[in-house]
Amino acid sequence: MRKFLTASALLILAAPALALAGDKKDIVDTAVSAEKFKTLVAAVKAAGLVDTLKGEGPFTVLAPTDEAFAKLPEGTLDSLLKPENKEKLVAILKYHVIPAKAMAADVVKLDGKSVKTAEGKWAKIEVKDGHVMINGAKVVQADIECSNGVIHVIDTVLLPPAE
Helix, strand or coil, rough: CCCCHHHHHHHHHHHHHHHHHCCCCCCHHHHHHHHHCCHHHHHHHCCHHHHHHCCCCCCEEEEEEEHHHHHHCCCCCHCCCCCCHHHHHHHHHHHHHECCCCCCHHCCCCCEEEEEECCEEEEEEEECEEEECCCCEEEEEEEEECEEEEEECCCCCCCCCCC
């Protein structure tokens, strides 16, 4: 004999999952709690972009890890974090943001195409050996869902192309 759950029993069973779905953090809070984006969070604060990335969105953030920032030439990050270089820092960070929510299943379909970033310049998407690459940066973790978008973790800091 099969047992059937009533609608109220299903709701009780689903309640923890529903609570989790409603409890998603925004992009900034997710990055802060992840512990591998300390440099990115410091840069977002220095650039004055916290409120923007806590906004409604949706956003897709290509988030370089602390290790990715460590690959920059020595002194580059320190220079970018200086108040006099805020405009350049803002441009670099906005180049890591796509003003739409793009999950990995959608991004894979864009192989060979380019997407416009929040900075206004284009970034090329390629799929190589089963890995999504954005301007040569490898997506090492995809689809970290947030209340206002999604984070894809990348292994290299993206630099906007020169004018």
